[in-house]
Amino acid sequence: MSKKVSILVGSLRRGSYAAKIARNTISMFPADWDVQIVEIRDLPLYDFDYDDPEITDKPTPAAYTEFRETIKDSDAILFITPENNRTIPACLKNAVDIGSKPNADVAWKNKHFGIISHSVGRMGGYSSQKNLRLALSYFDMVSPGQPEIFLGQSPSLLDEAGKFNNEKTENFVQDYINRLVALVTA
Numbered sequence: 001m002s003k004k005v006s007i008l009v010g011s012l013r014r015g016s017y018a019a020k021i022a023r024n025t026i027s028m029f030p031a032d033w034d035v036q037i038v039e040i041r042d043l044p045l046y047d048f049d050y051d052d053p054e055i056t057d058k059p060t061p062a063a064y065t066e067f068r069e070t071i072k073d074s075d076a077i078l079f080i081t082p083e084n085n086r087t088i089p090a091c092l093k094n095a096v097d098i099g100s101k102p103n104a105d106v107a108w109k110n111k112h113f114g115i116i117s118h119s120v121g122r123m124g125g126y127s128s129q130k131n132l133r134l135a136l137s138y139f140d141m142v143s144p145g146q147p148e149i150f151l152g153q154s155p156s157l158l159d160e161a162g163k164f165n166n167e168k169t170e171n172f173v174q175d176y177i178n179r180l181v182a183l184v185t186a
């Protein structure tokens with residue numbers, strides 16, 4: 001049966017390596033699955049007033065509602081992120097926070113998820129990935145186990161068209177996607 005996967009990219013930059021990695025992963029899912037990169041650029045900064053029933057002059061932004069519905073409709077979420085100052089970029093944390101409210105209807109709850117972190121240096125976005133896992137640990141989400149994916153020196157893994165330029169990386173990422181697919185279809 002066809003499934004829906006939402007990919008969230010933790011970078012807003014036009015030339016983002018995370019976005020390039022994200023585009024590589026789309027065709028790694030089963031061909032009949034609906035796999036989309038979900039835009040998080042225009043989500044207003046999280047403000048609990050929007051969700052506070054006692055505050056009536058600040059309605060929930062339509063972008064929040066649309067984002068939450070997209071996540072709730074998804075069978076899996078794939079996060080692909082760089083690291084900013086040893087943690088996840090603000091745009092991605094904002095999206096995590098928006099999906100985490102209201103408490104009675106958390107969009108992330110019980111979802112399957114995967115994380116691919118990257119860095120231009122050698123660490124592969126280790127702290128970013130671990131911080132993202134820490135945030136998501138609140139929502140009873142399920143992800144593939146080892147090996148996790150930390151792509152170090154990410155520019156060297158991509159060709160001019162933004163495709164993975166070597167089989168080792170491609171197979172490593174494909175194996176991770178296969179394990180995420182197996183969780184979703186179990």
Ligand SMILES: Cc1cc2nc3c(=O)[nH]c(=O)nc-3n(C[C@H](O)[C@H](O)[C@H](O)COP(=O)(O)O)c2cc1C
Pocket residue numbers: 010011012013015016017018019081082083084085086087118119120121123124125
């Ligand atoms: C504000 C800022 C903070 C950064 N902090 C880190 C960091 O802590 N660790 C790291 O490996 N790279 C860090 N970098 C480098 C980014 O990983 C690099 O710019 C990367 O290309 C961004 O990902 P993207 O290509 O997907 O946009 C930082 C970059 C910026 C702009």
